[in-house]
Amino acid sequence: MKCIYCNVENDLTSSDIISYALTGAKLTKSFVCKQHNQYTNDTYEKKFIAGLDFYRNMLGLTTRDGKPIQYTADLTIGDLEIHDVKISDRQALYSPKDVVVGRDEQGKKVILAPQQRLEKFKNANYEIIDISDAMIHKTMSSDSFTNNEALHSIGKIAYEWYCYIHCIEEYIENKYEEIVSYILNNENREDIVTIVNDGRHYTPIDYCSEIGTNSFYEYDDSDGYRYVVFDLWNTIAYKVRICKSDLAAKIKYSKPVIALYQYRIDGSSRETIFAICQGDFNTELHLSTLNIKKLTLEEWSVFVKRLEKLGSTFILTLRSMFPKVRNIEANLSKFENGQIELAHLLDFEDSTTIGIIQVLNILYENRTSYNFSESFSKNIQNIFALNDTTLAMNQEQKRNFLLELKQLNQEGILIDYMKNGISIFYQIYQNEQEKNEDLL
Numbered sequence: 530m531k532c533i534y535c536n537v538e539n540d541l542t543s544s545d546i547i548s549y550a551l552t553g554a555k556l557t558k559s560f561v562c563k564q565h566n567q568y569t570n571d572t573y574e575k576k577f578i579a580g581l582d583f584y585r586n587m588l589g590l591t592t593r594d595g596k597p598i599q600y601t602a603d604l605t606i607g608d609l610e611i612h613d614v615k616i617s618d619r620q621a622l623y624s625p626k627d628v629v630v631g632r633d634e635q636g637k638k639v640i641l642a643p644q645q646r647l648e649k650f651k652n653a654n655y656e657i658i659d660i661s662d663a664m665i666h667k668t669m670s671s672d673s674f675t676n677n678e679a680l681h682s683i684g685k686i687a688y689e690w691y692c693y694i695h696c697i698e699e700y701i702e703n704k705y706e707e708i709v710s711y712i713l714n715n716e717n718r719e720d721i722v723t724i725v726n727d728g729r730h731y732t733p734i735d736y737c738s739e740i741g742t743n744s745f746y747e748y749d750d751s752d753g754y755r756y757v758v759f760d761l762w763n764t765i766a767y768k769v770r771i772c773k774s775d776l777a778a779k780i781k782y783s784k785p786v787i788a789l790y791q792y793r794i795d796g797s798s799r800e801t802i803f804a805i806c807q808g809d810f811n812t813e814l815h816l817s818t819l820n821i822k823k824l825t826l827e828e829w830s831v832f833v834k835r836l837e838k839l840g841s842t843f844i845l846t847l848r849s850m851f852p853k854v855r856n857i858e859a860n861l862s863k864f865e866n867g868q869i870e871l872a873h874l875l876d877f878e879d880s881t882t883i884g885i886i887q888v889l890n891i892l893y894e895n896r897t898s899y900n901f902s903e904s905f906s907k908n909i910q911n912i913f914a915l916n917d918t919t920l921a922m923n924q925e926q927k928r929n930f931l932l933e934l935k936q937l938n939q940e941g942i943l944i945d946y947m948k949n950g951i952s953i954f955y956q957i958y959q960n961e962q963e964k965n966e967d968l969l
């Protein structure tokens with residue numbers, strides 16, 4: 530084994546092919562030397578990942594020690610606008626252990642904290658505000674996805690994935706010089722990594738992928754080059770030029786059915802097939818791309834719509850639900866003992882928590898039709914009539930469900946209602962674990 534960037538044989542280290550920060554599914558291989566691993570990490574990936582914190586939080590990805598991802602966003606509270614506020618979850622905003630810091634329109638520092646805390650500051654000028662209807666918002670700018678660091682990180686991911694899939698364990702200069710030079714020399718080129726804006730990609734990928742899933746495939750384009758298409762989270766697809774097409778292998782790659790590799794947020798991965806060419810199979814495939822340097826607002830708005838789905842979609846897997854259910858259970862017992870208020874129990878209207886409470890209840894209501902010999906995802910698809918394991922909840926549905934929960938609380942039956950949902954979840958979880966043990 531040699532480094533796939535420089536052919537050094539010693540000092541190799543395990544490279545995260547898809548950064549841990551972007552996926553639940555680990556994909557690593559020791560085919561990069563320490564120097565080049567560190568170079569790509571320090572030069573591109575750290576900044577690229579930092580720019581995606583908001584989206585990573587929405588997807589429910591966590592830090593390595595399981596904490597929610599912090600991100601910066603803007604806050605509107607009545608007439609007050611506070612910018613660049615660091616937020617990790619809604620609870621941190623409503624009952625901050627520490628102060629929340631941001632800046633106002635003039636760029637002056639603004640501190641948000643419970644009154645008792647601010648009283649400790651002598652001579653401080655403060656204003657009492659009601660934050661019960663504070664709105665967190667974030668401008669989804671294209672920069673995080675199209676800046677130099679983003680494009681080079683994507684180039685690195687695509688090249689390493691290509692080497693991984695083909696068991697390439699060295700640097701083959703005459704084939705991969707262009708992509709490797711782009712990655713290692715921070716080249717400012719516009720033809721290596723581009724963004725796909727072709728419905729022939731997005732239509733079928735939306736059918737066979739779900740929010741949060743990273744998908745990859747390779748194909749030979751009619752322009753004579755071989756590309757890797759990397760679809761980040763089922764939102765934005767990048768087309769990365771890897772090398773010249775290999776004519777001998779061309780037949781294989783110009784078939785309409787392509788192998789699609791998917792790495793999902795819950796840690797699972799799969800290989801499936803992907804039918805990309807619709808219509809005339811005789812014409813060679815050319816996926817159209819955007820000019821990133823001249824990206825218009827109109828072009829970008831299509832991707833904003835796709836990115837918005839990250840925040841209103843739940844990924845219904847036992848793995849992703851388990852920590853949230855544990856959290857709801859812990860809060861429910863505090864609520865029962867009078868230690869916390871209803872607002873805290875409902876996680877200050879956090880969409881994921883509210884969605885999960887609803888899912889638990891639907892599972893409970895349908896408990897007699899739950900088939901324990903089938904997998905959780907199969908059952909979820911039957912009960913919720915879904916094509917995959919993602920469920921979306923819009924603002925209106927959320928509001929209605931919140932009213933329902935408040936009503937149940939007034940009637941004094943909310944605690945039992947939630948306990949029923951939690952208990953059926955644990956029953957399912959335990960059953961699935963036992964089944965998996967049987968497999969081992």
Ligand SMILES: [Zn+2]
Nearest residue numbers: 532535562565
């Ligand atoms: Zn190297």
